[in-house]
Amino acid sequence: MLTVKELAELFGISRQAMRKHADNLEPTYLAKNSQGYKTVLWSGVLHLADKLGRAELLEAFELPDAASSDSIETKLFAQLQQKDAQIEQLQSLLAQQQKLLDQQQQLTLQANKQILLLTSQEHFS
Known part of the structure; x- marks a missing residue:
């Protein structure tokens, strides 16, 4: 799970822009962490990478x-x-x-x- 801030850093876009993308995700891709922050599940990160055309960024993460x-x-x-x-x-x-x-x-x-x-x-x- 990645927070909006972490996703913004990963994709190289602003937090506000990433927040809009995260808000448009289906609820099945979202969760909240122990601090109550909105997080995107790994399946949602894959969906965002595909949607934003940035799948190459995910190669750094090992499944x-x-x-x-x-x-x-x-x-x-x-x-x-x-x-x-x-x-x-x-x-x-x-x-x-x-x-x-x-x-x-x-x-x-x-x-x-x-x-x-x-x-x-x-x-x-």
Whole structure:
């Protein structure tokens, strides 16, 4: 993702001109970064380069090759497996906590019944 300022520098045009080009892009090419600035996704940068006839400028940027893409996929898959294990562990803990809560409610109910029984016996004595 590139900001309007970065795109203006890349294409060698003013920020105002690049802002107009970015505003004319379809929303699917746009995003906002963590600071809230409008950014153009890589697909939008390619579209702009084609539209402005400046595709040669993009040769400086390297697209990820298949090997690094596979490496990223492997890492993401490992992260997903780790998250799945964490979710499974949390579900188990939640089930155990629910069981303990049910037991506590049963014991409280039994204690309340005994209290009622004892107080009613005291009234009759």
